Amino acid sequence: MAIKIEMPKLSDTMEEGVIAKWNISEGDKIEAGDVIAEVETDKATMEVEAFDPGTVLKILVDEGDAVPLGGIMAIVGDEGEDIKDLLKEAEGANGDSSSDDKSDKASSDKEKKKESSDKKEFDPILEGVDSGNGKEKVSDQSDDDGRIKASPLARKMAEDKGIKLSAVDGSGPEGRIIKRDIENYKPAEAKKEGAVQMPSFASEEDEEIKISQMRKAIARRLSESKFNNPHFYETIDIDMERAIDARVALNEISDVKISFNDIVVKASAMALRKHPEINSSWLGDTIRKHGDVNVAVAVAIDEGLMTPVLNHTDKKTLQQISAETRELAGLARDRKLQPEQMEGSTFTISNLGMFGIEEFTAIINPPNACILAVGAIRDVPVVKNGEIVPGKRMKVTLSSDHRIVDGAKAAQFLNTLRTMIENPLAMML
Amino acid sequence: MAELQFREAIRDAMDEEMARDEKVFLMGEEVSEYNGAYKVSEGLLDKYGYKRVIDTPISELGFAGIGVGAAMNGLRPIVEFMTFNFAVLAADQIINHASKARYMLGGQLNTPIVFRGPNASAGQLGATHSVAYDSMYAQFPGLSVIYPSEPDDAKGLLKSAIRNDDAVLFMESEQMYGLKGEVSEEEDYIIPIGKGKIKREGDDVTVVATGKMYHIAKQAANQLAKDGVEMEIIDPRTIKPLDIELIVESVKKTNRCVIVDESHPFGGLASEVGFLIQREAFDYLDAPVRRVSLPDVNAPFSKPLFDLWLPDAKNVIDAVNAVTYRN
Numbered sequence: 001m002a003i004k005i006e007m008p009k010l011s012d013t014m015e016e017g018v019i020a021k022w023n024i025s026e027g028d029k030i031e032a033g034d035v036i037a038e039v040e041t042d043k044a045t046m047e048v049e050a051f052d053p054g055t056v057l058k059i060l061v062d063e064g065d066a067v068p069l070g071g072i073m074a075i076v077g078d079e080g081e082d083i084k085d086l087l088k089e090a091e092g093a094n095g096d097s098s099s100d101d102k103s104d105k106a107s108s109d110k111e112k113k114k115e116s117s118d119k120k121e122f123d124p125i126l127e128g129v130d131s132g133n134g135k136e137k138v139s140d141q142s143d144d145d146g147r148i149k150a151s152p153l154a155r156k157m158a159e160d161k162g163i164k165l166s167a168v169d170g171s172g173p174e175g176r177i178i179k180r181d182i183e184n185y186k187p188a189e190a191k192k193e194g195a196v197q198m199p200s201f202a203s204e205e206d207e208e209i210k211i212s213q214m215r216k217a218i219a220r221r222l223s224e225s226k227f228n229n230p231h232f233y234e235t236i237d238i239d240m241e242r243a244i245d246a247r248v249a250l251n252e253i254s255d256v257k258i259s260f261n262d263i264v265v266k267a268s269a270m271a272l273r274k275h276p277e278i279n280s281s282w283l284g285d286t287i288r289k290h291g292d293v294n295v296a297v298a299v300a301i302d303e304g305l306m307t308p309v310l311n312h313t314d315k316k317t318l319q320q321i322s323a324e325t326r327e328l329a330g331l332a333r334d335r336k337l338q339p340e341q342m343e344g345s346t347f348t349i350s351n352l353g354m355f356g357i358e359e360f361t362a363i364i365n366p367p368n369a370c371i372l373a374v375g376a377i378r379d380v381p382v383v384k385n386g387e388i389v390p391g392k393r394m395k396v397t398l399s400s401d402h403r404i405v406d407g408a409k410a411a412q413f414l415n416t417l418r419t420m421i422e423n424p425l426a427m428m429l
Numbered sequence: 430m431a432e433l434q435f436r437e438a439i440r441d442a443m444d445e446e447m448a449r450d451e452k453v454f455l456m457g458e459e460v461s462e463y464n465g466a467y468k469v470s471e472g473l474l475d476k477y478g479y480k481r482v483i484d485t486p487i488s489e490l491g492f493a494g495i496g497v498g499a500a501m502n503g504l505r506p507i508v509e510f511m512t513f514n515f516a517v518l519a520a521d522q523i524i525n526h527a528s529k530a531r532y533m534l535g536g537q538l539n540t541p542i543v544f545r546g547p548n549a550s551a552g553q554l555g556a557t558h559s560v561a562y563d564s565m566y567a568q569f570p571g572l573s574v575i576y577p578s579e580p581d582d583a584k585g586l587l588k589s590a591i592r593n594d595d596a597v598l599f600m601e602s603e604q605m606y607g608l609k610g611e612v613s614e615e616e617d618y619i620i621p622i623g624k625g626k627i628k629r630e631g632d633d634v635t636v637v638a639t640g641k642m643y644h645i646a647k648q649a650a651n652q653l654a655k656d657g658v659e660m661e662i663i664d665p666r667t668i669k670p671l672d673i674e675l676i677v678e679s680v681k682k683t684n685r686c687v688i689v690d691e692s693h694p695f696g697g698l699a700s701e702v703g704f705l706i707q708r709e710a711f712d713y714l715d716a717p718v719r720r721v722s723l724p725d726v727n728a729p730f731s732k733p734l735f736d737l738w739l740p741d742a743k744n745v746i747d748a749v750n751a752v753t754y755r756n
Binding site for chain 2: 156
């Protein structure tokens with residue numbers, strides 16, 4: 001019997017995948033476990049394996065095209081098999097359906113579900129009297145099947161204005177999106193890509209670039225962070241002389257090269273242990289202080305940036321941090337990072353020192369409370385014992401989510417961090 | 430404009446039509462010598478005599494049948510019931526004959542008859558004397574149902590009803606006969622059957638209410654206005670045919686609707702309006718349509734229970750708060 005190959009969920013946040021490459025063609029015979037395609041998700045390019053053997057009867061999606069989760073990518077079965085029904089289904093599932101009966105069925109199934117849940121509230125005897133008592137509970141906006149609740153009017157208004165309902169917070173009962181939510185919606189607060197104003201000028205040299213899955217994810221996550229989390233920034237200047245000496249000494253005996261970044265990562269992890277409020281996440285109703293310290297390191301790659309995570313960073317040696325960072329950065333550049341290698345961070349460090357950037361501010365990497373932006377080590381004149389002498393300084397800037405962290409707490413963390421880096425021996429305590 | 434009581438507006442309508450057309454006559458219990466159980470027909474006997482203002486025995490089925498027969502033979506009877514609660518005894522004549530004769534006889538004759546009288550509850554009268562029949566009669570093809578809320582509507586619509594060539598049920602209320610209101614002094618003042626009226630303009634919610642319930646809605650509107658909520662009240666005046674266009678246009682503006690219905694909930698005016706709104710204005714709704722109606726319970730005699738049973742302004746305010754997400 002013919003079976004459909006559906007877009008699998010390859011990462012927690014994935015909503016669709018782009019077929020980066022097909023390894024099969026129609027007519028090919030495949031075995032279970034064969035890598036049939038490479039799929040670009042919001043995080044990485046992943047391999048998709050076949051679960052069942054058979055002949056590839058139909059490939060439904062071209063390379064470069066996106067398929068929603070569960071969307072049908074291909075059909076596998078016995079040669080010459082009738083796959084008309086599956087093709088029909090595929091049209092429906094992939095959202096460009098011309099066949100009505102399928103979508104009717106889907107919606108009537110939904111109706112059924114809706115009806116049965118409505119039934120609980122319906123009391124045929126008291127209907128009418130009690131028309132005002134419908135105190136519907138205000139809670140999460142989508143129900144179990146992930147459907148977004150919106151009044152018909154709100155749906156229509158959102159469609160007319162090009163607003164994605166998923167980007168709007170509902171203020172009605174059970175999170176229902178209602179008229180006022182659409183009226184009050186500001187595109188700047190977009191959780192996902194909203195309507196974008198096209199510039200009125202254009203020249204022939206302009207180039208329109210298709211937005212990659214990674215770009216979309218960056219755009220969505222960072223917009224959400226910058227616009228929803230109230231950021232504030234604190235910069236501290238760190239004397240690097242002892243860290244420079246320590247690094248030279250360490251590298252004389254270490255078989256892996258220790259970088260300044262490794263030292264900053266290690267010192268941050270240990271400082272986070274002492275300041276758990278920096279190592280936290282905003283969960284809406286509560287703030288979670290994480291038990292583990294998992295530092296993510298921002299890695300620039302051609303298409304964007306990735307933030308692989310060093311788990312239990314505070315418990316790792318400088319050598320382990322160095323080796324692991326190198327390995328993860330390499331995987332990131334090759335787009336080979338696995339989703340789990342990018343999940344679970346509690347703090348992020350972004351270092352642009354190698355580009356000579358003196359200082360900068362970074363956007364918090366959700367769900368972290370803070371991110372540390374590390375600048376270059378500069379030769380600067382410093383005053384020591386009343387005399388101007390050459391010194392080595394490095395500025396770091398902490399971006400904090402003010403919902404979780406207050407200015408004094410951030411300052412205390414930065415002071416601990418400075419003490420660690422200025423006295424590398426302190427890290428041994 | 431003249432300020433008239435509801436009963437005077439009805440009498441004037443009958444008087445004018447009887448003067449205009451000698452085929453029009455009134456009959457019912459106590460309508461003649463006693464000038465009507467509620468003094469609606471006051472003065473008509475003196476003016477038109479026993480031949481056209483006729484007292485009947487307490488026999489609703491009998492005199493309703495006489496009325497239907499007279500209508501089939503070319504007269505234009507107005508049959509007054511002391512209340513529509515008693516007209517259930519005449520239901521066979523209304524439902525099976527007045528509404529169906531023209532249809533079953535292939536249009537060979539008409540039934541230009543008006544059945545009128547008080548409808549629904551009027552305080553502690555017990556379960557059998559407190560039923561609202563407007564929605565029930567609206568079920569039957571061939572019948573028009575009018576349930577006005579103010580003297581002006583009553584006058585213009587009763588004149589239309591008397592001139593209508595098919596059967597009309599014209600519903601009043603014991604509790605509204607003394608209600609005063611401005612009535613048009615326009616000569617031959619006619620309000621067409623099936624035309625609703627926006628009685629109060631507002632942007633926040635459409636409230637549909639007619640008959641006695643219109644006055645409940647008005648009370649609620651006055652209270653809500655203090656909180657800055659502006660109700661638009663639409664009085665359809667005619668239950669059937671229903672002016673759904675007027676209601677839909679209003680809902681398209683306010684995006685919300687509450688129907689105040691004096692009937693029990695199942696299959697009443699509110700159900701019909703609610704259904705039509707979801708079909709005709711689906712994309713304009715910002716909240717589920719709500720209704721305020723009687724519960725599915727017979728009228729209690731006890732005063733506290735009766736007050737609980739009958740829709741009041743508080744019920745309407747609660748429903749408006751729900752559809753405007755104010756609670």
